[in-house]
Amino acid sequence: MTSPAHISIEGLTRSFPAPDRESDPVTVFKDVWFKIEKGEFVCLIGHSGCGKTTLLNILAGLDHATGGAVIVDGEAVDSPSLDRAVVFQSHALMPWMSAIGNIWFAVKSRWPRWSRDQIREHCQKYIDLVRLTGSENKKQAQLSGGMKQRVGIARAMAIEPKIMLLDEPFSALDALTRGSLQDELLSVCRETGQTVFMITHDVDEALLLADKIVLMTNGPEAVISEIVVNTMPRDRTRHDMHRHAHYYPLRNHLIDFLVERATRRREEIAARADYDPSKPDIMKPGLTAPRETSADEGAETKPTVMAS
Amino acid sequence: MPLALYTIKDSNTSSVFVIFICSIWPMLINTAFGVASVRREWLNVAKTLEVSHLRTAFHVILPAAAPTIMTGMRISIGIAWLVIVAAEMLVGGTGIGYFVWNEWNNLSITNVIAAIFFIGLIGMLLDQVLAWISKFVSYAE
Numbered sequence: 001m002t003s004p005a006h007i008s009i010e011g012l013t014r015s016f017p018a019p020d021r022e023s024d025p026v027t028v029f030k031d032v033w034f035k036i037e038k039g040e041f042v043c044l045i046g047h048s049g050c051g052k053t054t055l056l057n058i059l060a061g062l063d064h065a066t067g068g069a070v071i072v073d074g075e076a077v078d079s080p081s082l083d084r085a086v087v088f089q090s091h092a093l094m095p096w097m098s099a100i101g102n103i104w105f106a107v108k109s110r111w112p113r114w115s116r117d118q119i120r121e122h123c124q125k126y127i128d129l130v131r132l133t134g135s136e137n138k139k140q141a142q143l144s145g146g147m148k149q150r151v152g153i154a155r156a157m158a159i160e161p162k163i164m165l166l167d168e169p170f171s172a173l174d175a176l177t178r179g180s181l182q183d184e185l186l187s188v189c190r191e192t193g194q195t196v197f198m199i200t201h202d203v204d205e206a207l208l209l210a211d212k213i214v215l216m217t218n219g220p221e222a223v224i225s226e227i228v229v230n231t232m233p234r235d236r237t238r239h240d241m242h243r244h245a246h247y248y249p250l251r252n253h254l255i256d257f258l259v260e261r262a263t264r265r266r267e268e269i270a271a272r273a274d275y276d277p278s279k280p281d282i283m284k285p286g287l288t289a290p291r292e293t294s295a296d297e298g299a300e301t302k303p304t305v306m307a308s
Numbered sequence: 309m310p311l312a313l314y315t316i317k318d319s320n321t322s323s324v325f326v327i328f329i330c331s332i333w334p335m336l337i338n339t340a341f342g343v344a345s346v347r348r349e350w351l352n353v354a355k356t357l358e359v360s361h362l363r364t365a366f367h368v369i370l371p372a373a374a375p376t377i378m379t380g381m382r383i384s385i386g387i388a389w390l391v392i393v394a395a396e397m398l399v400g401g402t403g404i405g406y407f408v409w410n411e412w413n414n415l416s417i418t419n420v421i422a423a424i425f426f427i428g429l430i431g432m433l434l435d436q437v438l439a440w441i442s443k444f445v446s447y448a449e
Contacts, residue, residue: 062352080355092349096371096447105367109357141448159357 006038006195007163011068011278014054028054029222031277032068034214036163041189041196043206045254046216047262052199056167059197060086072162082110085156087166091148093140099151100127100136103158110159126154129188146177153185157194166198170205182208183238190234203254207247208238214280215257217266224280225265228253231286246286253285309398323395331388338380342373374445382438389431404430 015027028051036042046052057063059070061080069076072083093102103123107114114122127136130150140148149169156164170178186209189196200206206213213228231246241247257265269275312322346369354364396405404423411419 060356062355080358082356082358084356086352086356088349088352090349092347092353094350094353094368094371095449096374096445106357109359109363139447 006040006073007036007197008071009034009036009059009068010071012055012058012065012070013067014051014058014063015066027221028219029216030067032216032224033278034224034227034280036195036197038195039193040211041198041209042212042214043210044197044199044214044216045201045203045206045258046222047218047258050216050219050222050262052216053167056086056165056197056199060084060165062086082159083162085159085161085164087149087152087156087164087169089168089171091152093148093151093155095140098137098139099132099143099147100124102151103127103155106155106159123158126158129157130154130184144177145173146181149173149181150184153181153188157188157192163195163197166196168199168201171201178202178205179238185209203251203258206254207232207250208236208241213254215254215262217269218262221266223266223269223277225257225262225269226281226283229282229284229286231284249285249287253283309395319399319401323392323399326395327388327391330391331384334383334387335377335380338383339373339377342376342380343369345376346372371445371447375442375447378438378442378445382435382442385434385438386431389427389434393427 010033012032013027013030015025015030017025032055034042044052044055054063058065061077061084064078071077077084093099094105097105100120100123103126104119107119107122111119124136127133130153132147132150132154135143135147138147143151149172153166153169156166170181173181182205188194189209196209198206198209207230211230211234213230215225215228216222217225228250230250232241232244232250236244309322309326312325313319316322316325350368350372351364354368359368392403393405393408396403397409398405400406400409404427408420408423408427411423
């Protein structure tokens with residue numbers, strides 16, 4: 001009997017009533033099941049329109065699911081909570097507050113009885129953690145995009161949540177800033193053992209940061225296609241990750257999925273009579289043998305499929 | 309104004325009432341507009357931080373809507389000043405409006421023009437004071 005997962009998404013479905021009252025409701029995704037263990041970093045990848053942000057909003061409590069439940073530590077949750085901190089795609093900082101002011105607001109919401117000095121010390125700790133020392137009193141207009149997102153991340157971490165939910169946090173940034181922020185997020189999460197759920201489009205980002213990558217088929221009526229386990233060692237870095245033997249099989253698998261299989265998988269899964277949505281396929285493409293070069297040019301390397 | 313005088317029966321109170329009725333609308337509409345235009349994501353941040361409704365109102369909605377509210381107040385004060393002068397002309401007894409009307413009756417055009425100049429100056433000053441206050445609540449996005 002395995003211990004219950006830290007966070008369990010069970011059978012989540014989200015539909016919207018059709019714009020014209022006659023046709024059927026539009027289902028964005030249905031029957032989504034997966035688990036997030038404590039200390040894990042889980043990424044969700046899928047094309048636009050498959051309901052990733054909707055799923056994250058439901059996890060955060062900002063939206064209601066039409067069916068299914070989100071179970072955190074054994075209890076079903078429905079509303080927003082300080083236990084589930086969100087980092088929005090567009091930082092969502094309050095422009096009338098300085099950087100430290102934004103974090104102060106969050107810390108004060110979490111621990112209203114703390115003294116000013118306690119709060120200031122706590123905020124400073126997280127400002128230092130995201131390497132913004134010296135920019136505490138700057139207002140939003142004086143911060144660059146990367147700095148603003150760092151404040152957003154510091155604000156989410158400062159309330160010491162059970163899980164951090166990140167909605168494509170780096171997609172609005174340039175490639176160089178994205179790289180350095182990924183490194184920082186990785187080191188901070190390793191240091192603190194924070195549980196994280198992140199939505200991303202970037203395959204390399206997912207391979208660098210995530211322990212498990214959940215793949216969703218295309219919407220509407222998107223479902224979980226499979227869960228890919230990142231078998232690379234936990235101390236990987238952006239600089240040498242691509243030299244690891246598992247990197248390319250993993251990357252190829254993800255890209256194949258996005259380019260080609262995302263549409264096909266839904267029909268494939270629907271056609272399987274014994275498919276149980278609560279047990280999505282778990283794949284470990286990193287463990288397959290590397291492909292021969294010219295001998296079997298057309299042959300497809302089958303990933304190892306393990307039902308959980 | 310006559311209806312106010314008839315019901316309230318006190319000239320000062322009815323002038324205040326008329327000034328209030330005329331100048332409240334821009335402030336009211338702008339405040340409603342400002343509050344309705346608070347960005348959804350700031351409200352979502354407050355929700356995810358489990359902030360109480362009262363605290364959200366004072367720490368998120370009010371600062372966010374403050375520039376729009378101040379603009380409404382600037383417009384309202386201009387209208388209020390106009391109506392003050394007009395009400396004083398009608399009710400009489402005190403004020404620059406009464407002075408203008410009185411000097412008109414004395415056929416002293418110089419005084420009338422001087423009074424008009426001061427009415428304009430005070431109106432401008434009021435607007436500038438509120439503009440200066442607005443600077444403290446404005447923010448760059």
